Amino acid sequence: MAKEITPRGEDYSKWYIDIVKKAGLADNSAVRGCMVIKPYGFAIWENMQRELDRMFKETGHQNAYFPLFIPKSFLSKEAEHVEGFAKECAVVTHHRLMNDPDGNGVVVDPSARLEEELIVRPTSETIIWNTYRDWITSYRDLPLLVNQWANVVRWEMRTRLFLRTAEFLWQEGHTAHATKAEAIEEAKQMQRVYATFAEEFMAMPVVQGAKSANERFAGAEDTLTIEALMQDGKALQAGTSHFLGQNFAKAFDVKFSNQNNKEEYVWATSWGVSTRLIGGLIMTHSDDDGLVLPPRLAPLQVVIVPIPKPNGEINEVAEDLMAALKAKGISVKYDQDKKKRPGFKFAEYEMMGVPVRIGIGKRDLENGVVEVARRDTKEKTQVALEGLADHIQQLLEDIQDNLLAKAKAYRAEHTTEVNSFEEFKEVLQNKGGFVSAHWDGTSETELKIKELTKATIRCIPNDAVEEEGTCVLTGNPSKKRVLFAMAY
Amino acid sequence: MAKEITPRGEDYSKWYIDIVKKAGLADNSAVRGCMVIKPYGFAIWENMQRELDRMFKETGHQNAYFPLFIPKSFLSKEAEHVEGFAKECAVVTHHRLMNDPDGNGVVVDPSARLEEELIVRPTSETIIWNTYRDWITSYRDLPLLVNQWANVVRWEMRTRLFLRTAEFLWQEGHTAHATKAEAIEEAKQMQRVYATFAEEFMAMPVVQGAKSANERFAGAEDTLTIEALMQDGKALQAGTSHFLGQNFAKAFDVKFSNQNNKEEYVWATSWGVSTRLIGGLIMTHSDDDGLVLPPRLAPLQVVIVPIPKPNGEINEVAEDLMAALKAKGISVKYDQDKKKRPGFKFAEYEMMGVPVRIGIGKRDLENGVVEVARRDTKEKTQVALEGLADHIQQLLEDIQDNLLAKAKAYRAEHTTEVNSFEEFKEVLQNKGGFVSAHWDGTSETELKIKELTKATIRCIPNDAVEEEGTCVLTGNPSKKRVLFAMAY
Numbered sequence: 001m002a003k004e005i006t007p008r009g010e011d012y013s014k015w016y017i018d019i020v021k022k023a024g025l026a027d028n029s030a031v032r033g034c035m036v037i038k039p040y041g042f043a044i045w046e047n048m049q050r051e052l053d054r055m056f057k058e059t060g061h062q063n064a065y066f067p068l069f070i071p072k073s074f075l076s077k078e079a080e081h082v083e084g085f086a087k088e089c090a091v092v093t094h095h096r097l098m099n100d101p102d103g104n105g106v107v108v109d110p111s112a113r114l115e116e117e118l119i120v121r122p123t124s125e126t127i128i129w130n131t132y133r134d135w136i137t138s139y140r141d142l143p144l145l146v147n148q149w150a151n152v153v154r155w156e157m158r159t160r161l162f163l164r165t166a167e168f169l170w171q172e173g174h175t176a177h178a179t180k181a182e183a184i185e186e187a188k189q190m191q192r193v194y195a196t197f198a199e200e201f202m203a204m205p206v207v208q209g210a211k212s213a214n215e216r217f218a219g220a221e222d223t224l225t226i227e228a229l230m231q232d233g234k235a236l237q238a239g240t241s242h243f244l245g246q247n248f249a250k251a252f253d254v255k256f257s258n259q260n261n262k263e264e265y266v267w268a269t270s271w272g273v274s275t276r277l278i279g280g281l282i283m284t285h286s287d288d289d290g291l292v293l294p295p296r297l298a299p300l301q302v303v304i305v306p307i308p309k310p311n312g313e314i315n316e317v318a319e320d321l322m323a324a325l326k327a328k329g330i331s332v333k334y335d336q337d338k339k340k341r342p343g344f345k346f347a348e349y350e351m352m353g354v355p356v357r358i359g360i361g362k363r364d365l366e367n368g369v370v371e372v373a374r375r376d377t378k379e380k381t382q383v384a385l386e387g388l389a390d391h392i393q394q395l396l397e398d399i400q401d402n403l404l405a406k407a408k409a410y411r412a413e414h415t416t417e418v419n420s421f422e423e424f425k426e427v428l429q430n431k432g433g434f435v436s437a438h439w440d441g442t443s444e445t446e447l448k449i450k451e452l453t454k455a456t457i458r459c460i461p462n463d464a465v466e467e468e469g470t471c472v473l474t475g476n477p478s479k480k481r482v483l484f485a486m487a488y
Numbered sequence: 489m490a491k492e493i494t495p496r497g498e499d500y501s502k503w504y505i506d507i508v509k510k511a512g513l514a515d516n517s518a519v520r521g522c523m524v525i526k527p528y529g530f531a532i533w534e535n536m537q538r539e540l541d542r543m544f545k546e547t548g549h550q551n552a553y554f555p556l557f558i559p560k561s562f563l564s565k566e567a568e569h570v571e572g573f574a575k576e577c578a579v580v581t582h583h584r585l586m587n588d589p590d591g592n593g594v595v596v597d598p599s600a601r602l603e604e605e606l607i608v609r610p611t612s613e614t615i616i617w618n619t620y621r622d623w624i625t626s627y628r629d630l631p632l633l634v635n636q637w638a639n640v641v642r643w644e645m646r647t648r649l650f651l652r653t654a655e656f657l658w659q660e661g662h663t664a665h666a667t668k669a670e671a672i673e674e675a676k677q678m679q680r681v682y683a684t685f686a687e688e689f690m691a692m693p694v695v696q697g698a699k700s701a702n703e704r705f706a707g708a709e710d711t712l713t714i715e716a717l718m719q720d721g722k723a724l725q726a727g728t729s730h731f732l733g734q735n736f737a738k739a740f741d742v743k744f745s746n747q748n749n750k751e752e753y754v755w756a757t758s759w760g761v762s763t764r765l766i767g768g769l770i771m772t773h774s775d776d777d778g779l780v781l782p783p784r785l786a787p788l789q790v791v792i793v794p795i796p797k798p799n800g801e802i803n804e805v806a807e808d809l810m811a812a813l814k815a816k817g818i819s820v821k822y823d824q825d826k827k828k829r830p831g832f833k834f835a836e837y838e839m840m841g842v843p844v845r846i847g848i849g850k851r852d853l854e855n856g857v858v859e860v861a862r863r864d865t866k867e868k869t870q871v872a873l874e875g876l877a878d879h880i881q882q883l884l885e886d887i888q889d890n891l892l893a894k895a896k897a898y899r900a901e902h903t904t905e906v907n908s909f910e911e912f913k914e915v916l917q918n919k920g921g922f923v924s925a926h927w928d929g930t931s932e933t934e935l936k937i938k939e940l941t942k943a944t945i946r947c948i949p950n951d952a953v954e955e956e957g958t959c960v961l962t963g964n965p966s967k968k969r970v971l972f973a974m975a976y
Contacts, residue, residue, distance in 0.1 A: 030562070030618050031606065034555035039634060042552045064530045067522035068608070068639055068655050069578070074518070075585070076593030087585050090557070091596050092608065094579040095643040097563070105564030108579050108605055117596055118519065120556070120580065120608070130518050146527060151556055151639065155583040167556050 005351075007288045012232045013160075019282055020161045023291040023352050026278075033159040033166030037275070040352065041162075043299035044278055045169065049149065051201050051296075052171065052273065055193050061145040061173060066127050068151075069118035074126040078251040081125065081219035088155035090120040090166075120153040125219065125244070125270055128174045129252040136176060136266055139258050143186070144176040162279035163236075163488055170274035176266045178256065180245075183267035184222075187243040190271040191224040194239040202277065203294040203403035204228050204284045205411055206238055207434070207483060209459025214443050217270075221245035227458045227483065229411045230283040233432020235458045235485035238280050241271035279488075284407050285376075291353030292375055294403050295396040302332040302392060303354045305345050307361035307371075310336045314360050317370075317385065321358070324389035330396065350375060355399050356392060376402055417481065421472045424484070428455055434485050438469035438478035445473050455484045493839075495776045500720045501648075507770055508649045511779040511840050514766075521647040521654030525763070528840065529650075531787035532766055533657065537637065539689050539784075540659065540761065543681050549633040549661060554615050556639075557606035562614040566739040569613065569707035576643035578608040578654075608641040613707065613732070613758055616662045617740040624664060624754055627746050631674070632664040650767035651724075651976055658762035664754045666744065668733075671755035672710070675731040678759040679712040682727035690765065691782040691891035692716050692772045693899055694726060695922070695971060697947025702931050705758075709733040715946045715971065717899045718771040721920020723946045723973035726768050729759035767976075772895050773864070779841030780863055782891050783884040790820040790880060791842045793833050795849035795859075798824045802848045805858075805873065809846070812877035818884065838863060843887050844880060864890055905969065909960045912972070916943055922973050926957035926966035933961050943972045 005018035020026050025041030037045065053063070069092065075082045096112030099105075121127065128146075136144060153167045173190060177183040191208055198206045206226035216223040220242035228236045246265040249255070255263045285292040295301050302325055306314045318334045325332045335345055342359065349357055359371040369382040372392070376399050383391050414433025418424045427435050439445060439457065449472075450456050464480040471478050493506035508514050513529030525533065541551070557580060563570045584600035587593075609615065616634075623629060641655045650656075661678060665671040679696055686694045694714035704711040708730035716724045734753040737743070743751045773780040783789050790813055794802045806822045813820045823833055830847065837845055847859040857870040860880070864887050871879050902921025906912045915923050927933060927945065937960075938944050952968040959966050 027619075027622070029555045030559055030615065031555045031557045034557060036555065036619050037553040039550035039552045043550065045553075046551060062527035062531070063534060064527045065525040065533075065657065067517045067519045067524065068641065069519045069522060071518055072585070072596075073593060082594060087594075087597075088583065089585065090580045090606070091582040091585065092578045093581045093596070095576065097560070097575050097577065097579065097607070105561060106570060106575075108560075108581065109575075118578070119585070127518065131515075131524050134515070153556065169553065 005288065005290060008231065015288070016279075016283060017161065019286050019291050025282075025291075026161045028161070031166075033156055035161050035165045035167070037169075040299060041278060044281070044293070044297055045275060047297045047299065048197075048201070048277060049171075052193075052197055053149075055197060056147050056171075056173065059145075059189060059193060061147045061175075063148060064146050065148055065150070066124050066131060068121055070121050070124070070127045072117045072119055074130060075119060077126060078219050078247055080247070081251075083218060088157075089122045090153045090155060092118040092120065121150070122152055122154045123270075123272075124148065124150070124152075124172055125174065125248050126252070129248040129254055129268070132174075132176055132266070133252055133254045136254055136256050139178050139256055142176055142178045142256060142266065143182065145173075145186075146175065147171055147173040160279075162275055162282070164276075168275045170272050172270060172272040175269045176249075176254070177269070178258065178264075178267070180267050183245075183269050184243050187222065187224055187241045187269045187271065190241040190269070191226065191239075194226050194241065194271075194273060197273075198226055198228065198238055198277075199404060201294065201296045202281050202284070203296075203400055203407060204238070204280055205404065205408045207459060207461050209461040209464075209483065211240075211459060212443070212446055212457045212482070214446050215457060217242045219244060219247050220270075221247070225459050227485075228280050228284065229414060229433060229485070230280070230488070231410070232283070233414055233486070235434065235483075235487040236276075236280045236283070237458070237487065238277060239271070239273040242269060244268035244270060285403050286353065289347075289378075290351035292403070293353035293355060295355045295400050298353065298355050299331065300333055300352070300354050301330050301396055302356045302358065303345075303349050304332065304334045304358045304360060305342055305349075306334075306336065307342050307359050307364075309338050311362070313365060314362070317360055317365060321388060325392060328389060328393050330389075330393065346373075356395055358392070374399055376406075415483075418472065419469075424449075424472050425453055428453055428484075428486065432486065434458065434483045436481045436483055437472045438480075439482050440471035440474050440476035440478055445471060445476075449473055449484070455486055458483045458485050458487060493776065493778060496719065503776070504767075504771060505649065507774050507779050513770075513779075514649045516649070519654075521644055523649050523653050523655070525657075528787060529766060532769070532781070532785055533763060535785045535787065536685075536689070536765060537659075540681075540685055541637075543685060544635050544659075544661065547633075547677060547681060549635045549663075551636065552634050553636055553638070554612050554619060556609055558609050558612070558615045560605045560607055562618060563607060565614060566707050566735055568735070569739075571706060576645075577610045578641045578643060580606040580608065609638070610640055610642045611758075611760075612636065612638070612640075612660055613662065613736050614740070617736040617742055617756070620662075620664055620754070621740055621742045624742055624744050627666050627744055630664055630666045630744060630754065631670065633661075633674075634663065635659055635661040648767075650763055650770070652764075656763045658760050660758060660760040663757045664737075664742070665757070666746065666752075666755070668755050671733075671757050672731050675710065675712055675729045675757045675759065678729040678757070679714065679727075682714045682729065682759075682761060685761075686714055686716065686726060686765075687892060689782065689784045690769050690772070691784075691888055691895060692726070692768055693892065693896045695947060695949050697949040697952070697971065699728075699947060700931070700934055700945045700970070702934050703945060705730045707732060707735050708758075709735070713947050715973075716768050716772065717902060717921060717973070718768070718976070719898065720771070721902055721974070723922065723971075723975040724764075724768045724771070725946070725975065726765060727759070727761040730757060732756035732758060773891050774841065777835075777866075778839035780891070781841035781843060783843045783888050786841065786843050787819065788821055788840070788842050789818050789884055790844045790846065791833075791837050792820065792822045792846045792848060793830055793837075794822075794824065795830050795847050795852075797826050799850070801853060802850070805848055805853060809876060813880060816877060816881050818877075818881065834861075844883055846880070862887055864894075903971075906960060907957075912937075912960050913941055916941055916972075916974065920974065922946065922971045924969045924971055925960040926968075927970050928959035928962050928964035928966055933959060933964075937961055937972070943974055946971045946973050946975060
């Protein structure tokens with residue numbers, strides 16, 4: 001080895017990028033702000049997709065696919081949507097190249113200008129609601145529960161691999177309902193689905209809450225969010241679920257005839273998570289030796305390393321063990337590469353965040369044991385060959401649980417109730433994390449706090465307790481605490 | 489009912505579009521040439537993806553993701569590639585919209601012009617080989633076996649749902665190898681994978697062969713293809729696998745140091761299938777009553793219809809049956825809708841191509857039987873309740889086999905050996921299908937035949953027998969027959 005990575009304490013941003021690159025997750029590309037997701041990073045995304053897709057289908061959703069392009073005029077149809085959202089985007093103006101008359105490769109054919117420019121979708125509410133007009137005529141067509149896995153483009157000025165890129169992969173659910181209550185319940189349900197996924201699979205605890213008016217999705221009446229806390233004390237918005245009211249139905253004239261044969265506008269939700277989740281996964285668990293992955297999302301759960309190199313006896317034990325682990329649905333690799341020494345391999349698999357490493361050496365075998373190292377705690381133990389596969393299966397579950405418990409403890413430690421603005425600033429400055437504070441509910445106060453501290457309201461937690469209090473900034477009365485933080 | 493569809497005999501093109509729309513597979517969108525893939529159509533694509541992805545992984549490939557955009561200059565780097573290919577495409581020239589100063593929505597911000605235009609990928613060889621330069625330095629990095637599932641855009645002038653659309657979904661494999669022989673074998677392997685998928689899952693027999701120089705992918709040294717025959721006697725190119733030689737490695741300067749520490753250019757392949765396969769699936773099996781789906785790709789394999797409507801006894805039988813079928817991994821729906829009559833439902837599920845329909849009526853139950861209708865032959869039989877799930881499982885396999893056998897018989901009947909140009913034209917004109925003829929191997933002759941008849945060489949079959957013959961057009965000597973056809 002060793003691919004060195006910058007320690008977190010030295011430069012958190014550089015640590016993050018080092019892990020992304022050195023664990024082989026993603027890389028910058030020749031196109032400004034667009035990333036290449038490498039096979040190992042994409043395998044994590046595939047695991048996330050598989051579980052999320054299952055959860056979406058279990059809650060009655062179907063997948064579909066809508067066009068990449070949106071006619072420019074569509075973006076203006078929902079006034080707030082275009083105002084808050086769709087300005088920085090990729091605009092297609094022509095549909096043909098031609099040979100450069102001067103012989104220098106190809107140039108845009110000026111005669112192939114589009115009548116109306118097309119926007120590469122930054123999100124698909126407009127094109128989808130324009131389509132739903134044809135799909136929905138009666139209450140019998142509702143609810144319409146559709147999801148799409150897609151790429152989207154937002155022309156971000158400052159990008160960071162996975163966390164903020166010009167192109168990213170995501171899913172966007174777009175549902176249509178006959179009643180307001182049903183749409184609100186759908187938005188809540190998907191928030192719960194996201195929270196369950198984050199906790200059970202990513203081992204990333206999240207706070208479920210609502211965004212303040214200021215931080216809502218452009219065109220939404222309510223934006224629900226799941227907010228996670230990273231190891232540098234900054235919050236990450238990990239997924240959002242929007243109740244859109246009848247805004248898009250009105251903008252695109254989508255009505256249904258109800259059971260009394262009267263026409264009404266349809267109620268809508270949309271909800272999405274993206275490859276940003278991979279950024280959250282990295283920053284929740286990883287350490288100065290590299291990536292740490294929760295077993296349920298790790299592309300490779302167990303690696304077996306022969307010590308110092310493969311031989312007949314070791315191979316036999318390794319192959320039996322592989323078969324036993326595979327039979328339990330555990331992914332495993334036996335690294336027989338003779339050109340690399342065990343120490344090199346250990347560092348490599350630590351960098352990649354493989355949850356469990358098993359070292360098989362001749363001397364250990366004589367004692368009927370192998371060495372089992374867990375990536376999360378870096379603890380090593382001698383484990384008997386007998387019952388080893390069962391032990392590993394249990395260990396993977398323990399690691400999954402431990403990662404969640406550790407992240408929860410970190411969050412608990414870094415969630416601080418404050419009761420004055422001095423305290424607010426002090427905690428933000430020196431400790432970071434979520435700051436739980438009373439707020440008078442106005443956008444003015446929120447913006448003033450942001451201006452003074454750069455902190456934003458991450459959410460009004462769903463489980464916020466009703467209590468009498470006074471706003472940390474203005475002293476005006478407040479009924480509940482909200483969570484502030486610095487955020488990605 | 490009845491959603492009427494145009495009979496094939498009356499207007500084949502209209503029949504095709506009727507099926508796509510009335511079975512709920514896809515629709516046109518507000519964006520010229522781009523389609524909306526509806527949930528039922530997308531579910532077929534998901535089934536295709538799942539099987540193909542498994543086959544790719546079983547042959548050692550990993551998925552990754554590369555940028556949607558390609559810098560314009562990249563397209564000129566491989567001379568033949570740009571010449572033959574990349575002219576009709578979507579060109580991004582700007583990255584921002586702004587409010588129209590005149591108050592009419594949004595307009596393109598003229599100050600946000602890109603320094604270099606970006607092309608929405610029509611295929612990704614260029615951006616991927618530009619990336620591979622960083623990934624490959626030594627023979628130890630090879631082979632590199634990567635696949636990507638993605639959307640691509642080709643600005644087609646005349647589009648048809650699934651068969652030819654401006655945007656479509658596909659997978660593109662891009663592999664890098666140390667030797668020419670290995671790359672050629674990879675290209676052949678993927679042709680075999682595609683052929684296996686087409687026959688075993690789509691029940692669509694294909695001819696495996698090589699394209700003539702004229703019909704090769706721009707930038708390829710050899711293009712292998714799988715060619716299917718549609719019910720109107722036209723051929724469909726269903727998948728291609730290209731041996732790219734060192735063309736892209738040279739264009740993007742991708743070298744590796746071999747075992748003797750000498751630098752060499754890397755050898756390449758690329759291969760892809762797309763949502764066009766859904767068009768092929770439709771045109772291979774469907775009839776004048778609607779879609780016919782092979783059970784292995786059908787989103788819904790069995791539907792149970794109560795006759796005339798649900799009641800306690802029927803529900804109980806239906807639920808037991810559903811449980812038994814699900815336990816066998818068979819997808820099944822019990823249609824309890826009381827507002828629709830059985831005849832309406834029958835027509836609906838026929839339109840959707842559900843392979844097996846089970847009617848449960850009171851009188852039949854008294855006799856311990858149900859009515860089982862198979863979509864492919866439209867045959868109905870009384871089947872005993874006892875052992876019903878086993879019967880259905882076997883029936884699904886029979887339907888799968890029958891569809892393939894039927895398609896093979898159609899193809900055999902519509903593959904005609906001809907030995908003169910008169911015969912050639914006569915068969916093309918009156919019978920259609922594949923015309924197996926001797927050809928002198930020159931591009932001139934091929935182009936002349938295309939000009940005279942509109943037929944193209946679909947492929948030089950892998951299993952073509954060596955035989956002495958004379959070209960149907962020129963009378964020049966020929967060593968093997970090739971397949972001509974009119975094509976999509």
